[in-house]
Amino acid sequence: MLTASQQVEATPSGRAPVRKRTRGASIDSDDLDADNIPEAGPSSPAPVAAAIQSTAVNGSGGVQPGPLKPVGEFMDCGQCTKRFTVTAYTKEHPSKPSTFLCVNCCYALGIDPFAKPRKTAVKKKASGKKEDRAKIIHYEERKGVLPLGDLCIQMIGKYIEDVEQLGDIGGINMDKVCKIICKGRRLTTETAPLFYAADRDSLEMYDCTNLNSDAFISMGKLCPNLISLHLHLCGQLSTEALSAWAKSLKSIKRLELYAPFLVRKEGWINFIKTAGKRLEGLLVTQSPRIDLEVVQTLAKSCPNLTELRLAEVGQLNVDCLAALRTLQKLKMLDLSSPGSTLSDEAIIGLLASSGKTIEILDLSDNPELTDLILPAIVKYCPRLHSLSLRNLVELTDEGVAAFFQSLKAQGHEGLTHIDFEKGHDLQDKALHALVDHSGKTVEKLSLLGWRGVTKETLNDLTRCSHLKEVDLGWCRDVTDFTIKDILDSCGKVQVIRVWGCNQLTDAVPRKKGVKVIGIETHTI
CATH class of the missing domain: 3.80.10.10 (Ribonuclease Inhibitor)
Structure with a gap:
């Protein structure tokens, strides 16, 4: 027998030889998943030999269903009955529930053995826990039992197509119903007449996308006593409809329109001339057809205007502002987002002539306006209580x-x-x-x-x-x-x-x- 020093000298590299393990003694998962596992040799550890013996025994019968064991433990394959090591990617048998597949059988059945497992839905914890509170974006959401009246209104809004008439439910409740159906864009030529009445003096509709020109003409005929009219998203309002309103709405004093794209200047001029001194409020947003001629007609025909909004009007310019100087009763003035930015001189000139009565002023989105307008606001607008100078970057x-x-x-x-x-x-x-x-x-x-x-x-x-x-x-x-x-x-x-x-x-x-x-x- 060689001594330890002699064994070291016997190796070419001067290191002691390492005894080679047999394949049967290996417990590597790749070895266990191999097609042919050799019989355990004399040196095989007892647990490994027992595992191989169990594989041979289970191979003659089916695998008993059961839960997936923790990662690292052994299980029998539900297809080939051979033993394999459980990993995070272990897949369930597609036709034998609660049995699981080894890598080779996954390939044989057309399953990707290394596909990421789907995350199971986490059960929501109680609302009082800190984890749930951290997910709340709005801290305070007012919830509670709805009043019976509101429940009835919601029911009406849900089945508005089946309602023949709303009856005398009051102006406030009528407005709530209108908001509900407008939110779902169910205000149509069939449902809109439910809100018309000859004795109504004000009407507000929040989404008129589905109303055509004939529907707007009918609105004027069925509500002839309107004093205030507000229509949002009235993109199909036509020149003919606005001209028809000039004849049918003989008491109108305030008109607010959002997005009347199709109305040409002829319609504006006709309506403005007919309304004349009666008109106290004209609030228009997003109208590309209003030009200098329309503004001049407005300033000449409607001297009693107290509210004027020409927001997002493409052709609004400094010449239009010069025409507006004759208006001496303005309380609200909105000239935001014009097609071409207004100048300091034009704003100062308008405020010098019409600013003494202005209480609400909006000059937002005029990026070329500078600090020069601020002293003019102080000097000419003594009654001001609301000021919007949004996006005035200078x-x-x-x-x-x-x-x-x-x-x-x-x-x-x-x-x-x-x-x-x-x-x-x-x-x-x-x-x-x-x-x-x-x-x-x-x-x-x-x-x-x-x-x-x-x-x-x-x-x-x-x-x-x-x-x-x-x-x-x-x-x-x-x-x-x-x-x-x-x-x-x-x-x-x-x-x-x-x-x-x-x-x-x-x-x-x-x-x-x-x-x-x-x-x-x-x-x-």
């Missing part, structure tokens, strides 16, 4: 701060609605001045896009005691403590929007009756 922090300081110096009582959305250059000075002037009056405030304002200045919002809705989107320094301070100090707040405020966490404080919308961790 406004500066110093200019807006000086604007609110001037309002305060003149003794202006404060604004209730303020929208300076996407004022990317507006920062601490502007917000300080805004709160100093309008902190006690503002109810709706949009600071979306004020990315440079600091968390210390955002704390000034706690002085806004009447604040109901605030948009802090993309104010990067908003934290959980900012939200907590607003919730604690602003007792009337109902909605806080925080899209893009990436410092907020799942620990954002909550308060009953307040929606915090847009927390990033809730959208993942």
